[in-house]
Amino acid sequence: MLAQLLEEAPRFYTYWNLLFLGQAALNTLLVSFAGCGIGYAAGFVLALLRQRHVVTWRLPRWLSLLWTEWFRRIPFLVLLMCVFFGFQMAGADSSLFTVALVAVALRMSALAAENIRAGLESVPERQWEAALTMNMGALSTLFRVVLPQAWRVILPPSTIHAVSMVKETALVSQIGFLELTFAARMLNQRGFSAFLCYGTILVIYFVISYSFSRIGKRAERKLVHEARRRPAPELTVQGAAA
Numbered sequence: 001m002l003a004q005l006l007e008e009a010p011r012f013y014t015y016w017n018l019l020f021l022g023q024a025a026l027n028t029l030l031v032s033f034a035g036c037g038i039g040y041a042a043g044f045v046l047a048l049l050r051q052r053h054v055v056t057w058r059l060p061r062w063l064s065l066l067w068t069e070w071f072r073r074i075p076f077l078v079l080l081m082c083v084f085f086g087f088q089m090a091g092a093d094s095s096l097f098t099v100a101l102v103a104v105a106l107r108m109s110a111l112a113a114e115n116i117r118a119g120l121e122s123v124p125e126r127q128w129e130a131a132l133t134m135n136m137g138a139l140s141t142l143f144r145v146v147l148p149q150a151w152r153v154i155l156p157p158s159t160i161h162a163v164s165m166v167k168e169t170a171l172v173s174q175i176g177f178l179e180l181t182f183a184a185r186m187l188n189q190r191g192f193s194a195f196l197c198y199g200t201i202l203v204i205y206f207v208i209s210y211s212f213s214r215i216g217k218r219a220e221r222k223l224v225h226e227a228r229r230r231p232a233p234e235l236t237v238q239g240a241a242a
Contacts, residue, residue, distance in 0.1 A: 023183075050065060163213050
C-alpha cells in the first residue's frame with residue numbers, strides 16, 4: 001500500500017490539484033472566519049439583551065434566550081439544510097457561499113451569545129451596583145468596567161468555538177460548496193486514493209486549527225499578562241460612596 005501511495009503521490013500533488021486544494025482551503029477560511037465574525041457581532045448584541053442592567057424589558061431578554069437555545073441545540077447539518085432550502089423556498093438567488101456563511105453565522109451567534117453572557121455574569125454584581133451608584137450609564141459601565149474584566153473569561157472558549165466551526169464547515173460540502181472536504185471527494189472521484197485525498201485535507205485542517213488555537217492562546221496569555229501588570233478597575237459600593 002505504501003508503495004502504491006508513493007507511486008501515486010507525484011500525479012496527485014500536481015500544480016493544478018494543489019491550486020484546487022488551495023482554493024478549497026481559502027473558501028473554508030473565508031466562510032469560517034467571516035461567519036464567526038458576523039456571528040460574534042450578533043452574539044454580543046444577543047448577550048447584551050439578556051443583561052438586566054442594560055435592557056430592562058423582559059420580552060427582548062426572552063427572545064434572546066429563545067434564539068440562543070434554539071440555534072445551540074440544532075445540529076449544524078440540520079441548520080445548514082434549513083438555511084439552504086429556506087433560501088430556495090424564498091426564491092432568493094443566493095450563492096452557496098452565502099448559504100454557508102448564513103448557516104455558520106447563525107450557529108456562531110448562539111454560541112457566542114451564551115459565551116459572552118457567561119463572561120459578563122462572571123463579573124461580580126457589586127461592580128454594576130457601584131458604577132450605577134457613581135451615576136455611570138449602563139453602556140458606559142459595560143465597556144469601561146465590566147468588559148475589561150470579562151474578556152479573560154470570554155476569550156478561551158471563543159477560540160475553541162472558532163476552531164470548532166472551522167472543522168464543522170466540512171458539512172457544508174453536503175450542499176456542493178467547494179471547501180476542503182468537497183475538494184477531497186472530487187479528487188477521490190477522479191481516481192486518486194481516498195487515503196491520499198482525505199489524508200491531505202486532514203493535514204490542512206490540522207494546520208489551520210492548530211495555528212488559530214496557538215494565536216488564541218497567545219492572545220490569552222497576553223491579556224492575562226497585561227491584566228496582572230495593570231489590573232482592570234474594580235469598583236465597590238464603599239469606594240463609590242467615598
